[in-house]
Amino acid sequence: MFETADMSKVIKVCGIEPESIVDGPGFRYVIFVQGCPHHCHGCHNPESWAFEGGMEMTVGEIFDEIKSKSGLRGVTFSGGEPFEQVQPLVDLAKLCKGIGLTVMSYSGYTLEELEARHDSATDELLGMLDILVDGRYDEKLRNLTLIYCGSENQRVIDMKKTRTARESGDHGMVIPYKSGFDFEIKI
Numbered sequence: 001m002f003e004t005a006d007m008s009k010v011i012k013v014c015g016i017e018p019e020s021i022v023d024g025p026g027f028r029y030v031i032f033v034q035g036c037p038h039h040c041h042g043c044h045n046p047e048s049w050a051f052e053g054g055m056e057m058t059v060g061e062i063f064d065e066i067k068s069k070s071g072l073r074g075v076t077f078s079g080g081e082p083f084e085q086v087q088p089l090v091d092l093a094k095l096c097k098g099i100g101l102t103v104m105s106y107s108g109y110t111l112e113e114l115e116a117r118h119d120s121a122t123d124e125l126l127g128m129l130d131i132l133v134d135g136r137y138d139e140k141l142r143n144l145t146l147i148y149c150g151s152e153n154q155r156v157i158d159m160k161k162t163r164t165a166r167e168s169g170d171h172g173m174v175i176p177y178k179s180g181f182d183f184e185i186k187i
Contacts, residue, residue, distance in 0.1 A: 007060030026073025
């Protein structure tokens with residue numbers, strides 16, 4: 001599955017957080033891609049909306065940075081909208097999975113909208129994700145107690161368990177991600 005990756009493909013990047021603890025489980029390297037068609041009111045990263053902004057980095061440059069970080073559990077694609085740059089992110093995900101990192105992505109698109117694309121690159125990236133946070137941010141549904149997302153309409157999906165359920169015949173099943181913690185934080 002992770003046999004080849006094009007290290008020369010370019011990703012338009014709005015920013016990078018090399019050691020995040022809030023954008024997924026464990027220490028994560030987070031790539032905020034440039035460009036987003038959703039323009040959600042109250043967006044956390046409105047500077048990422050313009051497709052012509054940001055800086056260009058190759059898959060190889062980003063992967064070299066990722067490999068230089070010790071203690072990472074995974075990589076998170078955020079934005080902007082990662083699924084507007086799906087092909088180079090497929091190549092980066094292959095490399096990351098190849099060294100044992102988990103891959104998570106945020107998307108303003110729902111899983112069902114992404115699947116309806118019937119696009120091989122989108123399907124390939126979905127097939128490599130461990131976690132997908134889907135759905136547009138809705139400021140009216142903002143909830144600061146949610147894990148890894150900002151509004152109650154968004155879903156945090158365990159993609160491995162969802163794929164397993166669907167392979168077993170439940171084609172519409174979506175399995176929520178559980179953090180593994182069995183305690184509740186009171187605010």
